[in-house]
């Protein structure tokens with residue numbers, strides 16, 4: 365990725381930088397693989413920056429939200445309400461009411477008590493709520509334990525065995541219309557076999573339901589496609605071809621069914637970079653620390669999931685390399701971006717890029733230690749300043 369380093373030097377660090385040309389290319393790539401009865405709902409939680417949402421709206425995608433706040437942010441960005449789907453294990457009444465009032469496409473429902481509350485609220489407002497049942501397919505995914513969601517022990521979704529009973533329950537509720545099945549097995553998944561397994565599980569479920577004469581118009585397979593954190597320049601765009609091909613090959617849609625995807629990370633991760641500056645280089649008795657002015661308050665993934673992002677020294681002119689623990693300024697021992705990391709020798713004032721930070725980065729920023737939230741810039745914004 366090319367960075368406008370001279371422009372960066374005039375900005376206060378740390379900040380987020382988004383390459384919107386790469387974002388647009390990524391969105392185009394996704395579109396090229398879509399079939400006419402397929403719809404992508406961008407998982408807004410990955411990055412809710414309005415400058416990013418604008419591009420996703422322009423590409424014609426819908427939105428996948430997990431809170432009322434995200435529904436509002438999506439509407440504000442211009443997503444049509446009827447392309448918004450709403451997931452989440454713990455939807456509050458006001459959030460459900462917001463979804464009902466603006467007329468979202470679908471509630472992805474995760475339990476019977478939730479179904480009953482949606483029915484009640486829809487009744488109060490004289491609405492019929494369209495719902496898809498989020499079924500826990502009991503499929504493991506080869507990813508970090510904190511981001512698998514599709515196993516029986518996870519809190520998400522309705523148990524596989526209960527699917528038929530819950531569909532029956534929907535039929536008893538006058539203000540609920542069950543229009544689909546929904547799944548989401550986890551995040552940062554790079555093994556296409558995991559998606560193939562999901563597709564086969566869905567086939568199994570659809571066959572079982574057909575023995576009861578049930579065929580729902582929508583199937584939603586969630587998101588979860590991973591990206592290359594080690595080599596963002598070699599793979600700036602996720603392997604959408606293999607991903608979509610897997611569903612095309614293994615998932616048997618019934619006639620008239622629509623297939624929905626909820627991709628988050630794979631759309632925005634590579635276009636985002638967190639840029640900080642080296643403050644101090646400290647020689648400890650065991651280690652050399654590169655202390656930078658960005659920390660877990662701007663990017664919590666390393667502390668939260670043990671994630672490793674590629675780090676680049678954008679301004680170093682040194683040919684010598686050193687091994688550093690690259691750490692932030694926050695008063696937490698877990699405020700470490702990476703340990704024992706080899707990179708060009710750094711000194712005070714160097715601009716440091718933490719790559720692949722477009723997803724679950726800026727949106728997870730906090731004000732811990734009374735830090736200001738990071739500013740953001742885009743490639744198009746900086747070119748015009």
Ligand SMILES: *Cc1c(COP(=O)(O)O)cnc(C)c1O
Pocket residue numbers: 407409410428430451452548550551552586587588589626627628629630
């Ligand atoms: C988080 C989430 C997604 C997006 O996952 P990615 O790994 O970012 O693609 C999709 N659907 C649901 C229900 C989610 O919770």
